[in-house]
Amino acid sequence: MSLETDIKQKKFRNSYQKLSINLKYTSNWLGYREMDLFKEHDLTSQQYNVLRILRGQSCSGVKVSDIAERMLDKNSNASRLIDKLLAKNLAKRTSCPNDRRAVDVVITDEGLALLEAMEPALLEIETSLSEALTEQEADQLCTLLDKLRKSE
Amino acid sequence: MSLETDIKQKKFRNSYQKLSINLKYTSNWLGYREMDLFKEHDLTSQQYNVLRILRGQSCSGVKVSDIAERMLDKNSNASRLIDKLLAKNLAKRTSCPNDRRAVDVVITDEGLALLEAMEPALLEIETSLSEALTEQEADQLCTLLDKLRKSE
DNA sequence: ATTTAAATCATGTTTCTACATTAAATGTAT
DNA sequence: ATACATTTAATGTAGAAACATGATTTAAAT
Numbered sequence: 001m002s003l004e005t006d007i008k009q010k011k012f013r014n015s016y017q018k019l020s021i022n023l024k025y026t027s028n029w030l031g032y033r034e035m036d037l038f039k040e041h042d043l044t045s046q047q048y049n050v051l052r053i054l055r056g057q058s059c060s061g062v063k064v065s066d067i068a069e070r071m072l073d074k075n076s077n078a079s080r081l082i083d084k085l086l087a088k089n090l091a092k093r094t095s096c097p098n099d100r101r102a103v104d105v106v107i108t109d110e111g112l113a114l115l116e117a118m119e120p121a122l123l124e125i126e127t128s129l130s131e132a133l134t135e136q137e138a139d140q141l142c143t144l145l146d147k148l149r150k151s152e
Numbered sequence: 153m154s155l156e157t158d159i160k161q162k163k164f165r166n167s168y169q170k171l172s173i174n175l176k177y178t179s180n181w182l183g184y185r186e187m188d189l190f191k192e193h194d195l196t197s198q199q200y201n202v203l204r205i206l207r208g209q210s211c212s213g214v215k216v217s218d219i220a221e222r223m224l225d226k227n228s229n230a231s232r233l234i235d236k237l238l239a240k241n242l243a244k245r246t247s248c249p250n251d252r253r254a255v256d257v258v259i260t261d262e263g264l265a266l267l268e269a270m271e272p273a274l275l276e277i278e279t280s281l282s283e284a285l286t287e288q289e290a291d292q293l294c295t296l297l298d299k300l301r302k303s304e
Numbered sequence: 305a306t307t308t309a310a311a312t313c314a315t316g317t318t319t320c321t322a323c324a325t326t327a328a329a330t331g332t333a334t
Numbered sequence: 335a336t337a338c339a340t341t342t343a344a345t346g347t348a349g350a351a352a353c354a355t356g357a358t359t360t361a362a363a364t
Contacts, residue, residue: 003297003298006301007224008221008222009205009208013275014278015287015290015291015294016279016281016282016285016287016290017278019281019294020182020186020277020278020281021224022293022294023178023179023182023293024179024182024224025224026179026297026301027175027176027178027180028225028226029301030172030175030176030300031176032226034172044350046351063312063313064312064313064314065311065312065313069160070160070161072173072176072177072180073180073351074180075351075352075353076350076351076352077314077350077352077353078313079312079313079314080315080350084350099312099359100358100359100360101311101312101313101358101359101360102312102313102359103313122169123165125172126165126168126169126172127168128303128304129168129171129300130303131303131304132300132303133168133171133299133300135166135167135168137299138170138171139167141171141174141175141293141300142155142167142171142174144285144289144292144293144296145174145175145293146154146155146174147285147289148182148281148284148285149178149181149284150284151280151281151283151284151285152280152283196319215342215343216343216344217342217343225321228320228322229320229321229322230343231343231344231345232344235344251329251342252328252329252330253328253329253330253341253342254341254342254343255342
């Protein structure tokens with residue numbers, strides 16, 4: 001369905017307003033698809049996001065402030081998100097010896113296993129996207145999104 | 153900045169994973185820009201979204217269920233959002249005579265005036281987007297987003 | 305050395321979201 | 335007409351997010 005019929009709005013002020021609305025709508029649309037999967041594993045999408053970041057640095061551990069910086073949703077409270085992961089044994093905190101303000105967070109084996117377990121379903125979502133867009137189109141979309149963010 | 157440097161992730165599983173992340177990241181990026189404006193007028197982006205929907209049907213009024221259906225964020229509690237707008241005199245409820253279950257919501261003059269007052273700043277954001285993308289590119293991006301949502 | 309500022313993370317509080325439940329009105333079939 | 339299901343909106347509640355503040359450690363300035 002086109003955006004117009006989806007949200008029942010016929011006219012837009014200009015191409016950029018339409019783009020803004022479409023971008024948010026499509027991002028939410030995809031978010032809801034993933035959310036079902038996250039819920040099955042008792043994760044929020046933010047918690048998953050943190051786990052993914054931790055896996056990317058699983059050897060060394062990541063400071064809380066670095067996690068916050070890399071998160072897609074900048075306003076999230078990384079400290080509390082990590083509390084949740086801790087409570088589920090998906091991550092662990094280790095105080096950083098050379099800077100006692102900092103806290104290194106590391107993903108546990110259990111956390112890695114959870115990500116592993118979710119992989120097939122995520123791949124399935126990605127495969128379904130590949131039915132709609134060719135790889136070239138997906139790359140092109142990415143390039144346009146990157147370009148959009150260049151504006152001040 | 154490219155997505156890779158923004159979120160400090162070098163490698164992606166495939167083009168579609170990268171697209172998923174980029175889509176969410178870019179949507180949030182734009183959302184934050186608008187949020188500042190909304191806050192200045194004591195609105196959340198959801199409340200603004202509802203006001204925009206109401207304006208689109210300002211003559212007739214919109215049922216709560218229709219608002220919920222058209223919202224970008226489907227899970228929002230339209231009923232409570234409307235409470236907030238009511239408390240600020242931006243919308244009013246009128247019970248629907250031919251179906252007493254339904255409640256028609258109408259935007260007030262004050263609501264219309266608020267939208268009017270925000271228009272210049274929103275246009276400014278859109279103008280800044282036009283520095284990054286041509287109109288053709290914006291349309292192309294829209295088309296690709298529509299196409300993406302066709303997948304099941 | 306002492307003071308000041310900055311960085312880092314945790315916590316308190318308020319508001320919002322997600323989900324289930326309730327309540328009333330309407331539709332439908334017998 | 336009655337019974338039962340469905341639609342529509344509001345509310346109760348737990349949990350999460352948003353935002354401000356506080357506590358501790360480090361770095362910088364004088």
